[in-house]
Amino acid sequence: MTFDKIIHHQAQKDILLRALHHKRLAHAYLFEGPEGVGKKLMALALARALFCTEGQGCGECAACRKVDHQNHPDLHWLSPDGSQIKIDQVRKIQQELSLRPLEGQHKVCLIDAADTMNAAAANALLKTLEEPAAGTLLILLSARPEFLLDTIRSRCQRLRFNRLPRRQMAEILEHRLEVTEQEALVMAALSDGSFKKAFGDRRELYLDQRKKLINALLALSDGAILPLMNLAEQLEKDKENLEDILDIFQSFYRDLLLLGQGRPEAELVNIDLRETLFQRARREPPDALLRKLEAIDDARFHLERNVNRQLALESMLLQIVAA
Numbered sequence: 001m002t003f004d005k006i007i008h009h010q011a012q013k014d015i016l017l018r019a020l021h022h023k024r025l026a027h028a029y030l031f032e033g034p035e036g037v038g039k040k041l042m043a044l045a046l047a048r049a050l051f052c053t054e055g056q057g058c059g060e061c062a063a064c065r066k067v068d069h070q071n072h073p074d075l076h077w078l079s080p081d082g083s084q085i086k087i088d089q090v091r092k093i094q095q096e097l098s099l100r101p102l103e104g105q106h107k108v109c110l111i112d113a114a115d116t117m118n119a120a121a122a123n124a125l126l127k128t129l130e131e132p133a134a135g136t137l138l139i140l141l142s143a144r145p146e147f148l149l150d151t152i153r154s155r156c157q158r159l160r161f162n163r164l165p166r167r168q169m170a171e172i173l174e175h176r177l178e179v180t181e182q183e184a185l186v187m188a189a190l191s192d193g194s195f196k197k198a199f200g201d202r203r204e205l206y207l208d209q210r211k212k213l214i215n216a217l218l219a220l221s222d223g224a225i226l227p228l229m230n231l232a233e234q235l236e237k238d239k240e241n242l243e244d245i246l247d248i249f250q251s252f253y254r255d256l257l258l259l260g261q262g263r264p265e266a267e268l269v270n271i272d273l274r275e276t277l278f279q280r281a282r283r284e285p286p287d288a289l290l291r292k293l294e295a296i297d298d299a300r301f302h303l304e305r306n307v308n309r310q311l312a313l314e315s316m317l318l319q320i321v322a323a
């Protein structure tokens, strides 16, 4: 990943490029912002620019290729072991960082999900932040910077990475994924600004499968229990996507609510289902829609707490149908 391939976060890119150019990089950066918006890509571009022997990350030299293949000996990664980054991991990295660089003049350590450091690990890392070795660059990545120690945050130069506005993200998706403008807008809305989601395996779910899921939901009728059980069973099996599927159902009923309130069509998520939305909006009073949305929220609450999934989903669908 080179800087010129990063298509957004221009201000952050400029700050880093200027610092690189004047050889005034901070010893530690904190890249903060939601999951999937490009923090790690930016960190890798910076590492590559530092290691590159031909320029600012040419992509061709041996050093650049090693960064891409994640086997550069001076690039170190720290990421949670289970749910936490532990002190042993920090100590091990500190040992590595105390040695001279093997290939160039720099050593870079990327700390992914830095907010998962437990207290002991964070306190150990403070030492490195307080007395950084020459040529060492630490880049902390975090979607929840408020969980980091104040003392850690204050020793890093902070760069904030925000989600892209929907329209801007859709333009990129339309161009990159060769989808239609409508599809791109749907994907941008559902991925909530996360390129990781939009470029990853969610594409199929957001486009084709979404329509099927919404149709299956709409086909349920009050009193017909078997199709409802079948749908619950189908959803239950799709554990990996369940959160996104609930997002899809939610987006549909929210769209109906927005239409009922006469909001502009540009605010709709499922704009490619315009006709269905308009037909349906006439039949669904706002209080029923609110009850359906509440049923989805309830299901989310229960699923997060690991209750019986099938039961939670059946109960959600029953409430939706009865609302």
Ligand SMILES: [Zn+2]
Binding pocket: 051, 052, 053, 054, 055, 057, 058, 059, 060, 061, 062, 063, 064
């Ligand atoms: Zn290079």
